[in-house]
Amino acid sequence: MNEHGMNGAAGEAHPREEGRPLLFRNARIIDPAAGREIRGDLLVREGRIAAIGQAIAPPEGAATIDCAGACLAPGIIDVGVKVGEPGERHKESYRTASAAAAAGGVTTIVTRPDTAQPIDTPETLEFVRRRAAEVAQIRIHPMAALTRRREGREMSEIGLLMDAGAVAFTDGDHVVEDTKVLARCLTYAAMMGAKVIGHVQDPGLSRGAAATAGKFAALKGLPAVPAMAERMGLMRDLALVELTGADWHADQVTTRSALAVLARAKEAGLAVTAGCSIHHLTLNEFDIGDYRTFFKLKPPLRAEEDRVAAVEAVASGLIDIIASMHTPQDEESKRLPFEEAASGAVGLETLLPAALRLVHGGQLDLPRLFRALSLRPAEIFGLEGGRMQRGAPADLVLFDPDRPFILDRFALHSKSKNTPFDGARMEGRVLGTWVGGRQIFPAGDG
């Protein structure tokens, strides 16, 4: 049902590219669905994977890429990306978001509606789709607001927004506080078959918080939210999901105690899913250090034991999706006292190298990582990508998982440079990105 992706630039706009077969040779092919990797070749025809195997003979007129043992995986599907259009194009435009995604091996983004002017009407969604189709080279599936202006009072036009191409509904980090309103929204969404994305957080406890309650917040004197607030938010939402039968996904579950609740709900057969940001999997509250605002996130960074629990949950499949929660903020929004600074970090380009830390650390293997980066997002959002199999779209990322580099934030393609990984030593470089068989990174090809 969700096949109205805006892949115009990736497909129809360059028909000549589709006619020419493309053969990747000598690759480590990562197959998240099968949970394994194989050494071999992959053939692309007409924008789709045509064959995977050993020593595939290049067809007539085929372009051949020697991967030299580098990894070839399904392109990343990043759920929860914020682009600054409409209203804050100076922070991130569809053009720059697309370039950043391509450089990061991200071939599909599912965008957030929490823009300066929220995406809460079919008219705004149409504008966004048109902008994206004009300038983006990746596939873009927009989410729309669950309630008008994300105020948690009146439901948005869920049906008309779905007709206009909304792939899911969320108020972003605004929690719908009124349970009656949320119950009605979930009931209506369930009837429509609309997916709802929740932000699990007790709104009262989290109000005004800049850090997680505990040793770090005490040391630094920051207003803090107890980790328990996440569990409370999750428990409330799970009860309403059970009541209404809504198709529901938690954007980020980041604490040990909330993960235990999620595990029980899944064991009890509730068809819910959850994500976690890459930052909560690779950083903890002490990384904030000397009030560094690029580390100010929503929810705030957690204790180390919570981070470890989240990594284990990704490994076990309890957490379905790893996302960047890409949130561009300009310098002015971040150059403020920690409490006043805007939350969020960019992540499209650092998602893969940061996630590879978990592979290098031995917590995940590559097929499991791409299960969380590509396959599960595709399954949960009803998208075509994420699979290394014949007939799947040739949305691919070629990368060297071991190549080291030091991240320079000014080298990022995003307009905003608010990354917590500035100056960090990372391993894993994207060598090339393809959408529908067309190379979109490095730029300048074709």
Add this chain to the structure above:
Amino acid sequence: MTVSPPAGLEGRHLLGIEPLSVEEILRILDLAEEYVALNRQAVKRTDTLAGITQINMFFEASTRTQASFEIAGKRLGADVMNMAMQASSIRKGETLIDTATTLNAMHPDILVVRHPHSGAVNLLAQKVNCAVINAGDGRHEHPTQALLDALTIRREKGRLTRLTVAICGDIAHSRVARSNILLLGKLGNRIRLVGPRTLLPRGFAELGAEVHENMEEGLADTDVVMMLRLQKERMDGAFIPSVREYYHRWGLDAAKLAHARPDAIVMHPGPMNRGVEIDGDLADDINRSVIREQVEMGVAVRMAVMDLLARRLRDERAAAADVPGRSG
């Protein structure tokens, strides 16, 4: 003791469709037919209810229902009085029971009551000495509406059984829907309830109706399409996202009506929101819409109900007069 041939109703009041038997329903409709004929004559006045005091107590605003009851009473020769309860003693803090006590002292014969709360009319009926007609209580029942709908259907379709009737829209908050579900169910019709899940709680399936969320499916092969009014306060984001999304999916227009039988009739209890639950042209289409007929049947049905309750009242009083020691 045997009395005049056409018997009254079993109970003293008309509080809802639920306690009525099929025979009682048909007796009301048959008598109403006679009043339809009377109402079409030049001289409409009778003295059937001469000497009877009818008080219309509307605790909730109403124009058409109150007017309909008032005309019905006047045509039957009753002394009719309207009490606008929203503006009176209720505002001064009088309880419903106190109001009943006050009324008893005035010796009315028929009370026509509308109240915003379900069950309030039943409560009042327990405390007064006269006949009470429920003119709509909260989300509970609106029996004369269901009766006038039934009369309209029977006249249009020639029968009141084995029909497929779709009731569409805000079922959850509708007393009209509840009374119609009960009445049409008692007479052996197939009832479909159609509307968004937020306005059509799942409990309704247990009342023996088919529940549809899709208008086209719900209307397929129906004989009667009954639209309900969507209240303003429910339109904007609370139960449905917007008027335009509602109209797009659940508003009755010619395209959706095409799924019903070619001879299906369109009904609406009024007042209509054109462009919300029903297309304006369709509502005016004399080939499909029987909305004006419903209003006409309303007066006749109310006359019939009051006539039958008055017969019962006279029987009761006659019986009481026969008991020694109770008279005078």
